[in-house]
Amino acid sequence: MYYLLRLVVLNADHIHNFFVPFLLQVGLFIATVLPVLRRYSRRGTYHSKKRLDGQTAFVTGGNTGLGYETSKDLCRRGARVVMLVQEAGMGRAAVHKIEEELKGDAKRGQIAMKTINLGNFAKIRQCANELREEETRLDLLVLNAGVCTFQN
Numbered sequence: 001m002y003y004l005l006r007l008v009v010l011n012a013d014h015i016h017n018f019f020v021p022f023l024l025q026v027g028l029f030i031a032t033v034l035p036v037l038r039r040y041s042r043r044g045t046y047h048s049k050k051r052l053d054g055q056t057a058f059v060t061g062g063n064t065g066l067g068y069e070t071s072k073d074l075c076r077r078g079a080r081v082v083m084l085v086q087e088a089g090m091g092r093a094a095v096h097k098i099e100e101e102l103k104g105d106a107k108r109g110q111i112a113m114k115t116i117n118l119g120n121f122a123k124i125r126q127c128a129n130e131l132r133e134e135e136t137r138l139d140l141l142v143l144n145a146g147v148c149t150f151q152n
């Protein structure tokens, strides 16, 4: 507003004297504030290009939300990922979706799924024993599944 008012009352010479510092200020703003905003907006997000070829990861709750994105990222970086999911249909759909999203990426790893019910200790032990027999190694265990409730 201040600059607009000045623009109205000033003649051509003054306009030149006004615009040069104005543009300098805009340039200075873009050069200093935008990188800070960009950096701030990336805070809390993990980015890694580290390859995980030959490694095996288990991700509980891998069919949706944070578990899904984690599974996809690990697979993209070359890991064999086993998503441990509550419901087989949803697990198969998630495997299919990740395969579609990473289609054409020759460096991606494998993605598989297995059912687990984390609300039942006997089922957890059974799943763990089966995994011990089916898989040859475990490098990364992502215990993501759970529910988050908010109270007023």
Ligand SMILES: NC(=O)c1ccc[n+]([C@@H]2O[C@H](COP(=O)([O-])OP(=O)(O)OC[C@H]3O[C@@H](n4cnc5c(N)ncnc54)[C@H](OP(=O)(O)O)[C@@H]3O)[C@@H](O)[C@H]2O)c1
Pocket (backbone or CB within 6 Å): 060, 061, 062, 063, 064, 065, 066, 067, 084, 085, 086, 087, 090, 116, 117, 118, 119, 144, 145, 146, 147, 148
């Ligand atoms: N998103 C956030 O802002 C936030 C903040 C703080 C903490 N967290 C925590 O981060 C984790 C993931 O969050 P999210 O937002 O991605 O949650 P989400 O989308 O609700 O996913 C939770 C996952 O856990 C699975 N799960 C729940 N109970 C299970 C059980 N008994 N057995 C096997 N799997 C079960 C769900 O399976 P189904 O799909 O079959 O239900 C789903 O795959 C949760 O532990 C949450 O508490 C999230």
